Amino acid sequence: MQGSWSRFNIVSLILGFAFLYLPIVLLVIFSFNESRLVTVWAGFSTRWYVSLFSNQGLLDAAWVTARVAFISATVATVLGTMAALALTRYTRFRGRLLFSGMVFAPLVMPEVITGLSLLLLFVAVNFDRGFATVTIAHITFSMCFVAVVVQSRLLTFDRSLEEAALDLGATPVKAFFQVTLPIILPAVVAGWMLAFTLSLDDLVIASFTSGPGATTLPMKIYSQVRLGVTPEINAVCTILIAIVTIGVITAAIVNKRREVQRLRDEQAARRL
Amino acid sequence: MGRLATAIGSRLVIAVPYLWLLIFFLVPFIIVFKISLSTTAIAMPPYTPTFGLEGGISGLVEGLKELSADNYTWLLDDPLYINAYISSLVIAAVSTLITLLVGYPIAYGMARAPTALRPVLVMLVILPFWTSFLIRVYAWIGILKPEGLLNQFLLFTGIIDSPLVILNTTTAIYIGIVYSYLPFMVLPLYATLEKMDYSLIEAAQDLGCPPLTAFWKITFPLSLPGITAGCMLVFIPAVGEFVIPDLLGGSQTLMIGKTLWNEFFSNRDWPVSSAVAIILLLILVVPIMFFQRAQANAREKGL
Numbered sequence: 329m330q331g332s333w334s335r336f337n338i339v340s341l342i343l344g345f346a347f348l349y350l351p352i353v354l355l356v357i358f359s360f361n362e363s364r365l366v367t368v369w370a371g372f373s374t375r376w377y378v379s380l381f382s383n384q385g386l387l388d389a390a391w392v393t394a395r396v397a398f399i400s401a402t403v404a405t406v407l408g409t410m411a412a413l414a415l416t417r418y419t420r421f422r423g424r425l426l427f428s429g430m431v432f433a434p435l436v437m438p439e440v441i442t443g444l445s446l447l448l449l450f451v452a453v454n455f456d457r458g459f460a461t462v463t464i465a466h467i468t469f470s471m472c473f474v475a476v477v478v479q480s481r482l483l484t485f486d487r488s489l490e491e492a493a494l495d496l497g498a499t500p501v502k503a504f505f506q507v508t509l510p511i512i513l514p515a516v517v518a519g520w521m522l523a524f525t526l527s528l529d530d531l532v533i534a535s536f537t538s539g540p541g542a543t544t545l546p547m548k549i550y551s552q553v554r555l556g557v558t559p560e561i562n563a564v565c566t567i568l569i570a571i572v573t574i575g576v577i578t579a580a581i582v583n584k585r586r587e588v589q590r591l592r593d594e595q596a597a598r599r600l
Numbered sequence: 601m602g603r604l605a606t607a608i609g610s611r612l613v614i615a616v617p618y619l620w621l622l623i624f625f626l627v628p629f630i631i632v633f634k635i636s637l638s639t640t641a642i643a644m645p646p647y648t649p650t651f652g653l654e655g656g657i658s659g660l661v662e663g664l665k666e667l668s669a670d671n672y673t674w675l676l677d678d679p680l681y682i683n684a685y686i687s688s689l690v691i692a693a694v695s696t697l698i699t700l701l702v703g704y705p706i707a708y709g710m711a712r713a714p715t716a717l718r719p720v721l722v723m724l725v726i727l728p729f730w731t732s733f734l735i736r737v738y739a740w741i742g743i744l745k746p747e748g749l750l751n752q753f754l755l756f757t758g759i760i761d762s763p764l765v766i767l768n769t770t771t772a773i774y775i776g777i778v779y780s781y782l783p784f785m786v787l788p789l790y791a792t793l794e795k796m797d798y799s800l801i802e803a804a805q806d807l808g809c810p811p812l813t814a815f816w817k818i819t820f821p822l823s824l825p826g827i828t829a830g831c832m833l834v835f836i837p838a839v840g841e842f843v844i845p846d847l848l849g850g851s852q853t854l855m856i857g858k859t860l861w862n863e864f865f866s867n868r869d870w871p872v873s874s875a876v877a878i879i880l881l882l883i884l885v886v887p888i889m890f891f892q893r894a895q896a897n898a899r900e901k902g903l
Contacts, residue, residue: 332711337712337899339712340671340707344703344709344786345706345724348724348725348782348783351740351779352728352731352735352736352739354742354743355735355738355742380881406615409617410613410616411621413613414613417610418610418613421607426626428892429889430622431621432895433892434625436836436887436891437840438836438837438839438840438842439837439842440840441880441881444860444864444874444877445631446624446873448628448631448635449631452645459831463719467624468620468624469873475617494857499606500606500609500610525730525732529731531733535865536864545785550843557741561738562742563624565659565738565739568735569732569735572730573731575728576723585676
């Protein structure tokens with residue numbers, strides 16, 4: 329198969345990745361620009377990073393965002409994993425079609441609709457908008473992404489392992505936590521990370537469901553972007569990109585290590 | 601005892617996420633629908649009637665009588681809204697097509713890459729998707745604006761004499777959508793192309809079929825599930841897109857996500873923005889159900 333990797337294939341990959349990465353690379357480069365004019369290079373400087381740390385509004389927004397992302401990702405992971413279990417393990421229950429519809433629809437639902445509908449719900453029940461409402465909104469859409477990630481892992485999961493544990497007298501809860509969960513853990517962790525970044529990135533849904541005192545970082549960035557491109561925003565964006573990149577690469581390496589370890593264990597078990 | 605606990609446990613696994621989605625996903629749509637039939641009022645919340653339990657059954661009936669489809673007739677009479685819907689659909693369709701044309705060679709190149717390299721390539725496609733949507737759209741402002749990097753480059757190399765106006769045009773929206781949604785197109789395409797049996801192509805070529813014909817007769821039909829999934833994942837959210845038309849399209853371009861946003865945040869007309877949302881949902885309900893069924897089928901087959 330390797331011989332068929334033609335020059336056309338290689339060129340299209342190079343062009344494709346250049347298209348994907350060039351804008352981000354340029355954004356990072358210009359965050360180190362001395363000049364206030366973002367697109368004219370005037371020498372290397374870290375002054376915009378320094379000025380960030382005296383921008384109290386931005387720091388507050390970052391703190392709000394971090395907390396919302398952490399809480400919503402954690403709750404969404406629990407709910408999403410449950411939803412994935414429900415969809416893969418129970419092929420028949422009343423309202424299953426509606427349930428699977430509600431799990432898949434938010435994946436493609438335009439954000440303006442999700443945001444508006446949640447806001448109107450909170451208003452209808454007279455629930456004060458703020459930190460809690462943003463968190464609930466983020467849980468709702470990100471749990472569906474977690475469910476999809478975990479479900480695809482559960483579908484390839486060998487259930488005989490779990491059945492063996494049940495036959496040996498483990499309670500279903502114990503069998504889940506000691507057998508199933510460790511095996512599907514990489515998918516659960518990936519789901520958590522996805523939920524975390526989705527929450528970190530969301531502008532539209534947060535703008536609808538947030539209230540005074542709960543301005544998230546994307547909302548803050550958006551309001552500044554509307555006033556024009558500034559090196560400070562480039563610097564904030566660079567920091568966010570760095571955090572996400574380090575997180576994703578670390579997770580990939582840890583996953584790879586676990587995989588190698590698992591293969592080694594399996595081989596060792598076979599030799600016995 | 602254990603059996604009872606199991607039964608309760610399995611009920612909970614279903615019931616908890618089910619209830620959550622019912623309350624925070626389905627019920628809100630019913631409320632949106634109800635408010636879309638209400639009338640704007642200078643109050644908080646800014647619409648009437650508001651249903652409360654204090655009015656009892658008779659209060660509820662009174663409220664129901666006040667509902668009307670005025671917002672819908674108003675929307676359908678005003679060419680602004682109809683144009684916004686049509687231009688959203690056109691922009692989303694065109695950009696989905698461009699994304700497919702850009703994404704297909706990338707996915708194909710990934711699928712034909714040496715096996716050891718493939719996970720790295722997949723990772724490279726996913727990585728930009730993890731970085732914020734807002735940041736990626738923002739990055740293009742600096743590139744596309746009149747004194748931006750693209751124009752500087754083109755002027756410097758002498759390809760053009762005067763700066764191109766790209767920012768605040770539909771072209772900028774196309775670029776933004778194609779760029780932001782490219783991973784959603786590439787990944788499903790790659791998933792189907794990677795599983796394809798390439799000996800079929802070799803067989804066709806051995807039998808004298810030219811490469812392009814082999815592609816149209818074999819590769820393309822076999823990758824159709826990936827094409828459908830990718831196109832749905834790009835088209836549906838793109839129709840209601842807000843950030844891209846707002847930041848790259850400027851005030852000239854009309855897209856329904858932006859109209860809804862302005863109706864809500866600038867005009868504070870909640871009933872009209874609800875009606876806009878309901879019509880948008882009706883337009884998208886067919887593709888969404890199509891997507892949902894395709895997803896459920898693919899998953900049940902264990903793909």
